[in-house]
Amino acid sequence: MSQIQAIEPSPQALDLARQVLRIEGEAVLALCGRVDHAFLRALALILNCRGRIIVCGIGKSGHIARKIAATLASTGTPAFFVHPAEASHGDLGMITAEDVVIGISNSGESAELLNIVPSIKRQGARLIAMTGNGQSTLSRDADAHLDAGVAQEACPLNLAPTASTTAALALGDALAVALLDARGFGAEDFARSHPGGTLGRRLLIRMRDVMRTGEAIPVVAPEASLAQAIQEMTRGGLGMTVVASPERKVLGIFTDGDLRRAVLQRATLQNLAVGEVMTRDPRVMGPQQLAAEAVEMMEQYKINQIPVVDGEGRLIGALNQHDLFQAKAI
Numbered sequence: 001m002s003q004i005q006a007i008e009p010s011p012q013a014l015d016l017a018r019q020v021l022r023i024e025g026e027a028v029l030a031l032c033g034r035v036d037h038a039f040l041r042a043l044a045l046i047l048n049c050r051g052r053i054i055v056c057g058i059g060k061s062g063h064i065a066r067k068i069a070a071t072l073a074s075t076g077t078p079a080f081f082v083h084p085a086e087a088s089h090g091d092l093g094m095i096t097a098e099d100v101v102i103g104i105s106n107s108g109e110s111a112e113l114l115n116i117v118p119s120i121k122r123q124g125a126r127l128i129a130m131t132g133n134g135q136s137t138l139s140r141d142a143d144a145h146l147d148a149g150v151a152q153e154a155c156p157l158n159l160a161p162t163a164s165t166t167a168a169l170a171l172g173d174a175l176a177v178a179l180l181d182a183r184g185f186g187a188e189d190f191a192r193s194h195p196g197g198t199l200g201r202r203l204l205i206r207m208r209d210v211m212r213t214g215e216a217i218p219v220v221a222p223e224a225s226l227a228q229a230i231q232e233m234t235r236g237g238l239g240m241t242v243v244a245s246p247e248r249k250v251l252g253i254f255t256d257g258d259l260r261r262a263v264l265q266r267a268t269l270q271n272l273a274v275g276e277v278m279t280r281d282p283r284v285m286g287p288q289q290l291a292a293e294a295v296e297m298m299e300q301y302k303i304n305q306i307p308v309v310d311g312e313g314r315l316i317g318a319l320n321q322h323d324l325f326q327a328k329a330i
Contacts, residue, residue, distance in 0.1 A: 020154040020162065027150040027163040028170045034147045035174065042128045042144040043178055046077060049126070051098030053079035056087070058112045060161040061104040061168065068102070068172030075176050076185035084112040092116060097124030105129075106148070106164040108136020117141050130171060132164055146171055207294060208287035210327040211308045211317030212238070219244050219315060222251055222275030226262070229254045229274040238320045240305045243278045248314040250307050252278035284309045287316060291329035294319065 046053060053072055057065035065081055072079035082091050084103075095101065101120050103113050108131035117138070120127055129142035132149035139145040148171045154162035179185075218236025220229050222243050233241040233254065240255040254274050262269060262277040283297055284307045294306055298321060308317035 016156070023152060023154040024163045024166045027154075027167045030151070031148065031167055031171055031174070038145055038147070039175075039178075042146055042175065043182065045100050045126050045128060045144055046175075046179060047182055049098065049100045051096050051100070051125075053077055053100050053102060054082050054095055054125075055079060055102045055104065056082050056084045056113055056116070057104035058084055058110050060165050061106060061110070064165050064168045064172065065102070065104045067169060068104070068176070071173060071176045072179070075180040076183045077176065077179050084110070084116055087116045087119075088112070092119050092123075095120060095123055095125055099123075099125045100128060101125050102128045102130060103138055103142070104131075104148075104168055105136075105138055106132040106161060106168070108133040108138040110138070114138060130168055132167075146175075205291040205327055205329050206287065207285050207289050207291060207308050207317065207319070210291055210323050210329065211287065211319045212236075212323065213317050217242065217315065217318045219248075220254070220274055221246070222273060222278070224274050226259070226269050226272050226274055226277070230259065236318075238305050238318060240318075240320075241274075242307050242315055242318060243274055244315050248316075250282065250284055250309055250313060250315050251275070252280045253282045253305065253307065254278045255305065282307060284313075286310070291324055291327060295324055295329060298324075 053069070055065040055069040055072070057063075062081075062083065069079040069081040080094075082094055087095075103117070105113050108129065114137055117127065121141070127142045128144045128146065129136075129138045130146040130148050131139050132147070133139060134145060134147055134149075148164070148168045150163040150167050152158055153160060153164060216236070218232045218238055218241035220232050220241050220243055222245075224232075224243075229241050229243075233239070233256075240253045242250060243252040243254055244250055252275070254277070258277055258279055262272070266272070283301055283303060285294055285297070287308055287310070297306065298304060305318065305320040307315055308319070310316050
């Protein structure tokens with residue numbers, strides 16, 4: 001059986017790759033000079049929209065449109081993608097007079113997109129065109145035009161959509177971020193639309209959600225013996241026990257480290273109360289604070305456990321690193 005000869009990349013492959021990146025980078029930078037009153041007009045249309053933002057495009061522009069719609073939706077501007085060909089076969093019912101449509105076409109002459117423009121206009125929806133041709137049919141019919149034109153495609157044949165799609169994507173990101181800022185959309189808002197992600201967990205999970213409460217909190221009085229403190233620490237499984245007053249005010253904590261130091265520093269542990277060897281004034285947090293803050297505190301102060309107190313300093317909970325791992329806050 002004959003072997004298939006392996007194909008080796010040409011020595012010019014790296015030069016070509018660098019040229020592609022250079023062309024696309026220059027195409028994006030060139031957009032900076034075109035972010036002007038037209039961009040503000042488009043921004044105003046979206047900010048004053050009482051419905052949804054519908055993003056349309058065909059072919060490669062359709063893929064870019066899907067991503068722009070997803071970015072808008074995740075940053076505080078409700079949006080979704082509608083395929084222009086499907087729109088002609090019933091999906092126009094998704095578009096209402098309260099909506100704003102963003103039509104993406106490098107040429108501005110995509111037939112599938114132009115076919116639905118009259119219907120969009122009849123509905124009373126507003127139209128923003130994102131094209132590379134300010135004199136195109138789509139740009140002339142639009143209420144606002146965003147110029148995403150490029151000097152050349154990165155494709156050596158100057159045919160395949162490369163620099164033009166990158167420019168459109170970047171312009172869509174610029175629009176999304178400007179809207180985000182105008183709406184005062186913050187990190188917690190972002191987390192609410194990303195509850196399954198790492199950021200969502202870090203910004204939504206609070207101490208009250210992960211702390212141990214009630215009988216699960218290991219706690220002893222300051223006059224308790226070391227044996228009693230060790231027994232309580234073992235029962236709680238936190239690697240420490242809180243030392244509290246009868247009013248549940250946190251006076252200190254007793255950890256494995258405190259026990260080791262007591263063994264090394266004292267000739268005998270008999271008749272020794274836990275209050276004599278505890279760590280006084282430990283780091284504490286409130287129930288409303290973010291679990292992510294507990295992670296930062298543990299890293300900063302090299303600690304593994306944190307008591308949780310109410311506004312009066314009374315013990316209401318406790319947690320350790322394992323609890324934060326389980327909650328995926330770390």
